[in-house]
Amino acid sequence: MRITVSGPPGSGTTSLSKQLSEKLSFELISAGEVFRSLAAERGLSLIEFGSLCESDPSVDRLIDERQKERGEAGDDIIVEGRLAGHMIDNADLRIWIAASVECRTQRISERENIDFEASKAETIVREKSEAERYRKYYGIEINDLSIYDLVINSEKWGREELAFVVNTAIENIKI
Numbered sequence: 001m002r003i004t005v006s007g008p009p010g011s012g013t014t015s016l017s018k019q020l021s022e023k024l025s026f027e028l029i030s031a032g033e034v035f036r037s038l039a040a041e042r043g044l045s046l047i048e049f050g051s052l053c054e055s056d057p058s059v060d061r062l063i064d065e066r067q068k069e070r071g072e073a074g075d076d077i078i079v080e081g082r083l084a085g086h087m088i089d090n091a092d093l094r095i096w097i098a099a100s101v102e103c104r105t106q107r108i109s110e111r112e113n114i115d116f117e118a119s120k121a122e123t124i125v126r127e128k129s130e131a132e133r134y135r136k137y138y139g140i141e142i143n144d145l146s147i148y149d150l151v152i153n154s155e156k157w158g159r160e161e162l163a164f165v166v167n168t169a170i171e172n173i174k175i
Contacts, residue, residue: 001026001170002077004084007097009123010104010111012154012162016097017080019163024170027074031067031081038063047122050129057137064138082130085147086140093173095166096148099155 003020007013014032021028038059039049053060064087071079071088079087085094099107101123109119134140145151150169152162 001093002071002074002079002088002091003093003095003166003170004071004088004091005078005080005095005097006082006085006148007099007154008082008104008127010106010108011097011099012107012159013080013097015159016095016154016162016166017078019159020166021078023163023167024076024078026076026078029067029070029074029077029079029081031063031079031084034063034066047125047129050126050133054129054133057133060133060137082142083134083138083140086138093150093166093169094148096145096151097162098151098153103155 003026005013005017005020014030017028017030020026035049036046039046042049042052044052049059064083067079067081067084068087071077071084072090079091081087085091085096088094101120105116105120105123108114108123109116112119114122131142134142150166152165154162157165
């Protein structure tokens with residue numbers, strides 16, 4: 001089974017994906033971790049690295065191509081990332097995790113230990129940059145959720161409860 005988990009920054013995609021990976025013993029591929037590690041390797045903030053990606057499409061495409069190759073070839077795999085639902089053509093279950101910008105900003109500011117307002121400004125800039133790149137590079141409208149089988153608001157439940165909802169979907173899926 002191939003599961004994709006997508007959503008905006010701070011929505012809880014990584015937390016849910018890790019929980020599912022542990023519970024189901026599935027391999028986890030995370031585009032966000034790859035993106036953050038590449039930014040750190042270059043000594044850049046996420047905003048700076050996003051700007052680099054805007055000017056050099058090869059960086060985004062490299063991340064996306066690697067994720068696509070591994071995700072489509074694997075079995076019992078969870079692919080987590082903003083574009084995972086669009087990139088893994090043979091996914092059995094596509095999930096989108098939603099949350100308000102205020103909730104996501106609070107999570108990010110706590111996780112990164114930065115000021116709420118700075119976190120909010122950075123999140124808004126990052127999301128705009130990503131949306132423009134996805135439209136330009138792939139013709140994807142990131143806010144079009146019609147491709148997803150399951151859309152869940154992570155403000156309503158914690159990581160374990162979200163995993164319970166997804167597990168219920170997995171147990172009842174018709175493949």
